[in-house]
Amino acid sequence: MYRNGASLLYKIVRMNKILKYLLSFLFFTQMSCQEKKAPKKTETMTKYEWTEGTSAPLGYPMEVYKGGIECEGGEWVSLGFGVIPGNGAWGSINHGMGNGFKSLPSRLDFVWISYMENQFYMIDTAIDTAKIKEYFSKGYETKVTNGSGDTEHLNYDEIGVGMAPGGVVVVWIAGVGIQKEIGRYQAKKVTIPESEIVQLDSHQNRFWRKDYLDDVLNNGKVIPAEVREKNKGKAIPLGLWDTYRIRYSWKPVFELPENAKLNSLVNVKISTMNGEKEQFDTAKTYWL
Secondary structure, three states: OHHHHHHHHHHHHHHHHHHHHHHHHHHHHHHHHHHHHOOOOOOOOOOEEEEEEEEOOOOOOEEEEEEEEEEHHHOEEEOOOOOEOOOOOOOOOEEOOOOEEEOOEEEEEEEEEEOOOOEEEEEEEEOOHHHHHHHHHHOEEEEOOOOOOOEEEEOOOEEEEEEEOOOEEEEEEEEOOEEEEEEEEEOEEEOOOHHHHOOOOOOHHHHHOHHHHHHHHOOOOOOOHHHHHHHOOOOOOOOHHHHOOOOOOOOOOOOOOOOOOOOOOOEEEEEOOOOOEEEEEHHHHOOO
């Protein structure tokens, strides 16, 4: 009796082990099939060598309080590298310190102060990464400077962010002798809460200190004295920088003496009001 009971118990234990093995086999087989049906995707991200920069219109300095450019893959580029002087043409890029290989911008997310308006603005918007990638991947041709008339292939290596009164934001890409607009964006007015300001250190709270504001507005390296005097008492021309973006049908024409022609080695470069720069191959286009 004991032997028969032990034999039966042995068979039951053995059957349980076999059953567990079969269930485990089926479970791992199913998991393996699922992994084959839905393989994990890996994304390869191309990086390009570029540096960030900022721009402000003549007479209207800006400064980023916090934030910057979000790039593909989660990379981040800060735009907080000091006052953006309003002492140059709209679109003149003040370079940052971030030169190197990076993924391309996908979003703007920053807060800045427009000093002449005494107003903070916030921008948080996606930008046209596909358009930037198209330019960066193709590059452009330009004439070499040795007078031979030969051309060389160059790459875009700058991305500029311009801030104008009224919360206007413009993004450009640039290379040697060339600059193109990527898009125009609209920021909204914001007020920094007092609870945030009181937690800032002596450097971070400079935007609310009278001594710092006076230094920015009266510094000839930030706003040229003649420009400051010319604008005194005048309203800020809100909307002006959007009028610069209106496009017209035109072409450059060169007037030369009789029987003369434009030298085929001349390379003509034109800067336009909207911050773009273009170069024209006279050898191909302007034989007069």
